[in-house]
Structure formats: C-alpha cells, structure tokens
Amino acid sequence: MPVVPKMTTKKAILAIIAFFASGSLASGVSVCNNLPYQLQVYNVPGSQPACAGIQTSHHPIDSCTCHELPWTPLGCGVSIKASKDFDLTRGIVQFEYTRTEFGAAGSEMSFDISDVDGGASGVAGSAFLDAHIVARADGEGAETCNPPRLECEFGKVCADAYRYPTDDVKMRTCAKRADRWVIEINNPNGGCKANPPLLEQQRPAETVYEIDVPDPDHVWTEIVDVAVEVE
Structure with a gap:
C-alpha cells in the first residue's frame, strides 16, 4: 500500500x-434609500429610563444605498425620522418602535409608521408623496407581527400611517421581537434598488x-x- x-x-x-441554512439576522433596522437624492435620517431615542445615555444620531443616506441602525435597549422607544433636507420641521416620515420583554398585552414589540409631522411639525401629512414606502419585518419573529408589512402608496395619503396622537388603531404589535425591520423608500418610477446587508445565514x-x-x-x-x- x-x-x-x-x-x-x-x-x-x-x-x-x-x-448555514438558518441563523440570526443582522439585528436592527435597515433604511434603504431608492430615491434619486440623498435622505437625511435621524435616530431619535425616547425619554424612557432605558434610553438614558443614548443620543440622537444623524445618518445621511445616499441614493441607492442602505444604512443599518442597531436596536436600542429593551424598553427604549425610538423614532427613525426621514427627511428630504436637514430641516425636520418641513415634513418627515417616521418609523417608530419600542421593543420590550414579554408584556401584559402579549407582545414584545410595538411599531408604526407616523405621518403626524408629515406636513410640518405638528401638522399631519405625507412628506413623501413622490415615493412608495414599505416597512417590513424580516427573519425570526416576523410572522408574529400584525401586520408584518406596512405600505404607503405613491401619490396617496398613507393609509397605514399613524396620523394623530391618539390614532391607536395604527399602533401595531409583534408577539415576538422580529430580528430585523427593513424600511424601503422607493422610487415609483423604478431606477435603483438598494438591498440591505445579507442575512447572517447567507454570509x-x-x-x-x-x-x-x-x-x-x-x-x-x-x-x-x-x-x-x-x-
């Protein structure tokens, strides 16, 4: 031999x-700008004790790119504000969420799209009538969100958006915390299609x-x- x-x-x-065929996702919120201009995105923490020490952060997102925002600690509510310029008083769209331990209401996450300041500060409206906006849960836990996808159609007042401070019917929940949310601000005429970073199981x-x-x-x-x- x-x-x-x-x-x-x-x-x-x-x-x-x-x-790997399965695994955890890159945690957090991916904001994807598919419009032909730069977006100004601000990650604004709430006033809950769990938010102590967390500062507002500004993230310019170029056309055809995505930006990852990590989750804040459990119990810290956040508003992700997207604007066409640096002046947030001129109309924004917001994705708001709070992630918690299993709560009395049987949910681990509340979320919404908000148009409360879409016209101007304190004025409801749709700041992105020229866009098609999609917010979708991704990965493990996504199937427990009700619903797992919110949508604002091009040229229309957003039917899925929270529009006044007591519009509780537009506040949605997930029984389990989804691994990730993806916010797409899309050009309805096509063009670029930015994709969030690959899932961990694909790396x-x-x-x-x-x-x-x-x-x-x-x-x-x-x-x-x-x-x-x-x-």
Whole structure:
C-alpha cells in the first residue's frame, strides 16, 4: 500500500467556510434609500429610563444605498425620522418602535409608521408623496407581527400611517421581537434598488477544526480520502 510522506509535528488548522441554512439576522433596522437624492435620517431615542445615555444620531443616506441602525435597549422607544433636507420641521416620515420583554398585552414589540409631522411639525401629512414606502419585518419573529408589512402608496395619503396622537388603531404589535425591520423608500418610477446587508445565514461563517498531525518519526501507512501535507 502506498505510503504518505512524513508530516511535520504541529497541529494542522483547517478553516472550512460553511453557509448555514438558518441563523440570526443582522439585528436592527435597515433604511434603504431608492430615491434619486440623498435622505437625511435621524435616530431619535425616547425619554424612557432605558434610553438614558443614548443620543440622537444623524445618518445621511445616499441614493441607492442602505444604512443599518442597531436596536436600542429593551424598553427604549425610538423614532427613525426621514427627511428630504436637514430641516425636520418641513415634513418627515417616521418609523417608530419600542421593543420590550414579554408584556401584559402579549407582545414584545410595538411599531408604526407616523405621518403626524408629515406636513410640518405638528401638522399631519405625507412628506413623501413622490415615493412608495414599505416597512417590513424580516427573519425570526416576523410572522408574529400584525401586520408584518406596512405600505404607503405613491401619490396617496398613507393609509397605514399613524396620523394623530391618539390614532391607536395604527399602533401595531409583534408577539415576538422580529430580528430585523427593513424600511424601503422607493422610487415609483423604478431606477435603483438598494438591498440591505445579507442575512447572517447567507454570509460565510468560518468553522475551525484542529487536527493532530503524526510525529516526524512516524508515517501514515494508509491512504485516506484526503491527505494534506503541512509545510
């Protein structure tokens, strides 16, 4: 039987790239700008104790790109405000959410699209009549959201949007916290189509195996399926 050459004394490390059929998503909210101009997006935390130390952050999002906003701590409500310019008093659309432990109402997340300040500060309206807006839950837990998708149609007052402070029927819930939400602000005439980052299960994950290699004074006397000489 053929003999495999001697191998140096060391542990051979084999890195195997594996793609998993299931796994957790990149957590947070992906905001995708498919309009032909830059959007100004602000991540504004609420006043709950869980929001202590979290500051408002500004994220300019170029045309045809997505930006990831990580989840805030449980119990900290957030408003993600999108505007066509830096002046938030001139009309915005908002995606608002609060993630919690399992609550008395049987839900772990509340969410809505808000047009309360869509016309101007304190004036209801639709700031993005030129866009088609979609907010959708993604990944594990998405199926527990009621509904898992909100939509604002091009050229129409948004039927799914929260429009006044007591518009509670437009406040939606998820029984389980969805892994991620994707907010798409789309050009109804087509054009670019930005995609959020790949799900974690679609990214290569490195699995490392350690294999003991024989001492120099010994040889392998059998041919195995794969024999790799280590330099």
